[in-house]
Amino acid sequence: MARKRPFRNRLNELSPKEWIKFQKSWFIHTPPPRDRRVKRHPAKFPETLAQEFVEFFTKSGETVLDPMVGTGSTLCACLRTGRHSIGIELNADYAQTAAQVVDEERERLGEPAASLRAEVINRDAADLLELDLPMIDYVFTSPPYWDMLHARGAETQKRRRHVADLDLTYSEDPADLGNIHDYEEFLRRLTTIYASLTDILRPKAYLTIIVKNIKKGGKIYPLAWDLARELGQSFTLKDERIWCQDDIRLAPYGMGNAWVSNTFHHYCLQFRHEPPTSP
Numbered sequence: 001m002a003r004k005r006p007f008r009n010r011l012n013e014l015s016p017k018e019w020i021k022f023q024k025s026w027f028i029h030t031p032p033p034r035d036r037r038v039k040r041h042p043a044k045f046p047e048t049l050a051q052e053f054v055e056f057f058t059k060s061g062e063t064v065l066d067p068m069v070g071t072g073s074t075l076c077a078c079l080r081t082g083r084h085s086i087g088i089e090l091n092a093d094y095a096q097t098a099a100q101v102v103d104e105e106r107e108r109l110g111e112p113a114a115s116l117r118a119e120v121i122n123r124d125a126a127d128l129l130e131l132d133l134p135m136i137d138y139v140f141t142s143p144p145y146w147d148m149l150h151a152r153g154a155e156t157q158k159r160r161r162h163v164a165d166l167d168l169t170y171s172e173d174p175a176d177l178g179n180i181h182d183y184e185e186f187l188r189r190l191t192t193i194y195a196s197l198t199d200i201l202r203p204k205a206y207l208t209i210i211v212k213n214i215k216k217g218g219k220i221y222p223l224a225w226d227l228a229r230e231l232g233q234s235f236t237l238k239d240e241r242i243w244c245q246d247d248i249r250l251a252p253y254g255m256g257n258a259w260v261s262n263t264f265h266h267y268c269l270q271f272r273h274e275p276p277t278s279p
C-alpha cells in the first residue's frame with residue numbers, strides 16, 4: 001500500500017485541516033467588540049481578522065508590514081502570533097493610539113511577546129523606502145476607501161456624526177490618500193505606494209490588501225478591481241477572498257425605484273512578489 005507523503009509546509013505553521021479551511025474563497029468573520037479608543041478611528045479592521053491572514057502567510061519570527069496601520073490592529077495580531085511587525089501611519093493621533101494599544105497588548109501577552117519588534121512609525125507611506133526598513137515577509141493592509149469618508153450621506157457617517165469623539169475623516173492632511181477627490185489621481189498615488197513595496201518584500205512573499213468597490217453619486221468606481229489590475233503589473237495577482245459581513249442592518253436604498261445593493265463585503269486581494277507571467 002502506498003504510504004501517505006508527510007505534509008511539508010514551507011509557508012506557515014498550520015495543520016492541513018487549518019490550511020484548507022482558509023482556502024475557501026469567502027468567509028464571515030464575527031469580531032469581538034472594539035476597544036473604546038480604537039472606535040474613534042472610522043475604518044478599523046478586527047485584530048482577529050488580521051491574525052488569520054498573518055498565520056496563513058507567515059511563520060513565527062517573520063516580519064509583517066502594514067503601511068497604513070491606523071490604530072494598530074495588524075501589529076497586535078503579530079504580537080499574538082509571534083511575528084515581528086512594523087506599521088506606518090500618517091495621522092499622529094492614530095499612530096500614538098496604535099503605540100499605546102501595542103504596548104498594552106505586549107504587557108498582556110507577557111514573555112512570548114517580550115522580544116518581538118512591534119514598531120509604529122508616524123510617516124507618509126509614500127516615503128516608505130526612506131525608512132531603512134528590513135526585508136519584509138508579508139504585507140497586510142487596507143487603504144482609505146478613496147474619499148468616501150467625506151460623503152456626508154453614507155450610512156456609517158450618519159451614525160457616527162451623532163456620537164462625540166468619533167472621527168468622520170482620517171485627517172485634513174493633503175498627504176492623506178482619503179483626501180484626494182479625483183479618483184484616477186487617488187488610484188495612481190495608492191498604486192505607486194504599493195508598487196514601491198517590491199523593493200523590500202522578500203521574493204515569493206505575499207501582499208494582502210483589504211478593499212471595497214466604491215459607490216458614489218449613483219455610480220460604481222471599481223476600486224478593488226482597478227487596484228487588482230494596476231498592481232498586477234508589479235506583483236502577481238493571486239485571487240481574492242471575500243469577507244462577508246452579516247451583522248450590519250439593511251437599508252432600503254432605492255426601494256421601489258432602482259437596484260441599489262447593501263454592500264456588505266470586502267475583497268481581500270492576494271498578490272505575490274514574483275515576476276509577472278505573460279498570458
Ligand SMILES: C[S@@+](CC[C@H](N)C(=O)[O-])C[C@H]1O[C@@H](n2cnc3c(N)ncnc32)[C@H](O)[C@@H]1O
Nearest residue numbers: 044045068069070071073090124125170176177
Ligand atoms: C482603512 S484605514 C486602516 C485601518 C487599520 N487597518 C486599522 O485596523 O486600524 C487607512 C489608514 O490609512 C491612513 N493613511 C492615509 N493616507 C496615508 C499615507 N499617505 N501614509 C500613511 N497612512 C495613511 C489613514 O490615516 C488611516 O488610518
